[in-house]
Amino acid sequence: xxxxxxxxxxxxxxxxxxxxxxxxxxxxxxxxxxxxxxxxxxxxxxxxxxxxxxxxxxxxxxxxxxxxxxxxxxxxxxxxxxxxxxxxxxxxxxxxxxxxxxxxxxxxxxxxxxxxxxxxx
Amino acid sequence: xxxxxxxxxxxxxxxxxxxxxxxxxxxxxxxxxxxxxxxxxxxxxxxxxxxxxxxxxxxxxxxxxxxxxxxxxxxxxxxxxxxxxxxxxxxxxxxxxxxxxxxxxxxxxxxxxxxxxxxxx
DNA sequence: GGATCATATTCGAATATTTGCATACTACCC
DNA sequence: GGGTAGTATGCAAATATTCGAATATGATCC
Numbered sequence: 001x002x003x004x005x006x007x008x009x010x011x012x013x014x015x016x017x018x019x020x021x022x023x024x025x026x027x028x029x030x031x032x033x034x035x036x037x038x039x040x041x042x043x044x045x046x047x048x049x050x051x052x053x054x055x056x057x058x059x060x061x062x063x064x065x066x067x068x069x070x071x072x073x074x075x076x077x078x079x080x081x082x083x084x085x086x087x088x089x090x091x092x093x094x095x096x097x098x099x100x101x102x103x104x105x106x107x108x109x110x111x112x113x114x115x116x117x118x119x120x121x
Numbered sequence: 122x123x124x125x126x127x128x129x130x131x132x133x134x135x136x137x138x139x140x141x142x143x144x145x146x147x148x149x150x151x152x153x154x155x156x157x158x159x160x161x162x163x164x165x166x167x168x169x170x171x172x173x174x175x176x177x178x179x180x181x182x183x184x185x186x187x188x189x190x191x192x193x194x195x196x197x198x199x200x201x202x203x204x205x206x207x208x209x210x211x212x213x214x215x216x217x218x219x220x221x222x223x224x225x226x227x228x229x230x231x232x233x234x235x236x237x238x239x240x241x242x
Numbered sequence: 243g244g245a246t247c248a249t250a251t252t253c254g255a256a257t258a259t260t261t262g263c264a265t266a267c268t269a270c271c272c
Numbered sequence: 273g274g275g276t277a278g279t280a281t282g283c284a285a286a287t288a289t290t291c292g293a294a295t296a297t298g299a300t301c302c
Contacts, residue, residue, distance in 0.1 A: 009209045010140040017135025018290090019127045032223050035249060048291065050250050065219045069248055069299055072223065080213035087208045088130045092201035098186045102153050102193070139260085156279060169261065171280055190269050190278055 015059050016084065020044065021052050025081050028062060034070040136180050137205065141165065142173050146202050149183060155191040 016022065023042055027033055035053065039046045053073060056062040061080070064071040075081050137143065144163055148154055156174065160167045174194060177183040182201070185192040196202050 006140045006143055010138050010143050012138070012209075013134050013143075014138025014289095017131045017133070017138050019131040022127055022131050022134075032218075036247090045292070046249070047251080047293085051291085054250080060215070063217065065223075067220050071249065072220070074218050074223070076215055076217070077213040078216060080211070083208050083211055083213070087204050088133075090201070090204055092198040092204070094181070094197055095199060096184065096197070097153075097195050099188050099193070102186075102195070141260095157277090166262070167279070168263080168281080172260085175280080192279065 012059065015055055018052070020048070021056060024049070024052055024056065025061070025075070026085070028073060028075050029078070029081050029085065032072045032074045034067075034072050036070075038073070133180065136176055139173070141169070142177060145170070145173055145177065146182070146196070147206070149194060149196050150199070150202050150206065153193045153195045155188075155193050157191075159194070 016025075020042065024038055027038060027041055033041070035046060035049055038053075039049045042049070053062060057064075060076055062073050063076040064073045066072070137146075141163065145159055148159060148162055154162070156167060156170055159174075160170050163170070174183060174185075178185075181197055183194050184197040185194045187193070
């Protein structure tokens with residue numbers, strides 16, 4: 001079961017990992033847009049837009065309602081996209097470590113919680 | 122410049138979007154591990170582990186120090202992985218909408234900020 | 243009916259990714 | 273030196289993804 005869960009998460013990340021789809025989601029985060037709007041904003045062929053929207057739809061990230069002959073797309077889970085954009089906008093400092101760092105922390109953890117230090121020969 | 126930025130973000134998400142790599146990151150979030158540890162935990166061939174670690178290394182997500190003949194891998198940007206796992210663990214409710222919802226919100230926005238409602242014929 | 247607009251789908255070619263396998267490398271022990 | 277443990281790399285096959293082109297659908301207008 002955990003494996004299935006992991007696969008779902010990986011699938012989500014992989015499908016989010018496409019520049020065009022990210023841009024579409026960013027645009028939809030600004031407001032509802034129809035296919036032609038997106039085509040004009042991103043300047044890519046309409047079938048390509050439809051293809052990416054189909055992927056996002058299958059993943060239940062977007063949906064649409066019809067307004068005349070227009071299909072107005074919107075974020076089906078806006079909080080998900082908001083969290084994604086926040087994640088992508090974050091700053092994540094690099095923390096280099098060596099054997100001594102980990103040994104010290106290992107001792108600390110050991111004292112606190114009785115956990116053995118990792119990766120000892 | 123913004124396009125480059127988007128491509129980098131997409132690359133990051135795509136490379137995170139692989140079940141094995143996600144599992145490796147989850148394990149490393151629990152503590153430092155060497156290649157053999159990971160091989161045993163995930164039960165996959167060692168060259169495969171090394172390949173995924175190489176991908177994660179190139180993305181500057183992990184690094185290692187040497188301890189004798191072991192290479193002890195750790196998260197190079199632990200806050201990034203923590204944010205990722207939090208994002209993946211979140212609950213994101215579905216919000217269905219129709220033309221009337223958006224029309225109402227459009228009017229609200231229009232009054233507040235003078236913005237025209239989206240997706241009108 | 244024919245033309246046009248908005249959108250979706252299908253298909254094929256190009257490309258990228260993933261994996262398994264074989265092998266190479268290095269450090270250590272005897 | 274030879275053997276072994278830990279790790280990395282190169283390569284080929286299988287698989288998946290992406291894009292463009294062509295085509296299809298359905299609504300609207302003349």
